[in-house]
Amino acid sequence: MHALRRIAASLTLKMIGLVVVFVALPVVLYGQFESADNQRRDLVVRGIQQRSWLIAQALTPILDQPSGPPHKSLNQELQRFKDNRTLLKLMFRPVGMPAGGSFYYIASAPESKPELVGAELSSLAEHGVLQQLSESCAWDAPIDIRYRQPNGHEEIMTSVVPIQSRWGCWVLLSAHPTSEFLNISIGRSYWQTREIQVAAAIYFVFALLAILVTVSVWRSLHHFRHVAREMREGRGSERTFVARNVVPELTSVAADFDHFVRDLRRIAHDMRQASEDNAHSLKGPICTIQSSLEPIKRVVPADNSRATRAISLVESSLRRLHSLVNATQRIDYNTANLIDAPRIRVNLSEIVADTVLRYREVLAEHNVRLVRVLEEGACVLAGRGVIDTIFENILDNAIGFAPERSTVSVYVFRQNGSVMLHVDDEGPGISHEQIDMVFDRYFSSRAGSPNQTGRRSTPGGSPGSHAGLGLWIVHRNVEALGGTVSAHNRLSGGLSIRIELPAAA
Secondary structure (H helix, E strand, O other), X not given: OHHHHHHHHHHHXXXXXXXXXXXXXXXXXXXXXXXHHHXXXXXXXXXXXXXXXHHXXXXXXXXXXXXXXXXXXXXXXXXXXXXXXXXXXXXXXXXXXXXXXXOEEEEEEOOOOHHHHHHHHHHHHHOOHHHHHHHOOOOOEEEEEEEEOOOOOEEEEEEEEEEEEXXXXXXXXXXXXXXXXXXXXXXXXXXXXHHHHHHHHHHHXXXXXXXXXXXXXXXXXXXXXXXXXXXXXXXXXXXXXHHHOOOHHHHHHHHHHHHHHHHHHHHHHHHHHHHHHHHHHHHHHHHHHXXXXXXXXXXXXXXXXXXXXXXXXXXXXXXXXXXXXXXHHHHHHHXXXXXXXXXXXXXXXXXXXXXXXXXXXXXXXXOOEEEEEEOOOOEEEEOOOHHHHHHHHHHHHHHHHOOOOOEEEEEEEEEOOEEEEEEEOOOOOOOXXXXXXXXXXXXXXXXXXXXXXXXXXXXXXXXXXXXXXXXXXXXXXXXXXXXXXXXXXXXOOOEEEEEEEEEOO
């Protein structure tokens, strides 16, 4: 399940990276395309302005006749320069009118209907064109003003060319239908062009599809991880991965997981069976030796100190051998339970309280006082007996090294979604060089052991607690439950074993 958690975390990071790419890519591309569009727009506008200037030059002789301003309609003159893409308008301000005076609407090509002229002038005034003209008759620059005609057609004012004559100031206005510039951002922002809007629509559709696919894969992996957690905790173990899989692409993976689970369960069963067989095979000879030792003890003279000591050593070795057999059997059973046992909700505070009651005689025998501070409702998920084994080994270790009339303190509390178990003693602690080895298998600092540091040995305790296996069992079981365990020398003296386990929901 840790692998599934890593896959889900990796997928989350990839989703974040995908979002960053989807956001950054259009920004970069939009800037590049907008720059290219600006260059293309400048070329088009300059071309339009040049054509308007040529038309103005062709109209100048007509508009600057010595005999006076032209009296006939100029609509026909403008028709000569009109094409299907260009709309021309001619306006006039007579000599003698003050600067800022109004212009008269003279002609247009195609010819405007008289009833629409007033609306056209209003539209030009609304966009500031008439004001610009009235301020100066020397305005000659490309413009791109988008406006709507009274007939509903949308146009773009592309150039204003003044024509100076002896009779006044003429102005030639050029406009084009918006349909001529669908792919160029004349008179509007670049993002309003049709090609950008179509590209944006396609992009967002693909982005939405990518997000939907990613979310679907993430939800599928989350479901797969949920199924794995349930099976690991012993919930729904009768159902297989294949039966609960909802993602067709993960069918082969689900089948492999089912084979893996069956192999683990078979290994756990074989470990329990081998543990029972080995314990039975070893306890038989031990009992035979023990029973055979009784007649020898009765015939050995009491004054034969050498024979008496030999018998005492044999009995001590038999007791130790029996303890090691029990410890080995219990370790194998605990290992099998970690592999194949339902994870149930257990109250750590209640287990600690019950275990302390059972240790009252041991505490009294060692003249050690125990103080406990237990928070109610501190629950974790664990197999049956796993938490008991963890706490018994820690408590045995603390009592074994606690001096007489000292105190062993036990704390259980919740913190940041975890359940904490601290067991502190007032013993000699452990050297800085060896504190990292305290959870190693077969490591022991008791008197008489190869790596002892002067801490005294005590009788009793759970199987394995005096064989260098107690804290190793604790470390293995805690990590199997997804927790952590550490050892620290206390400032006031003694050792503190600190365990952190995930809290049950």
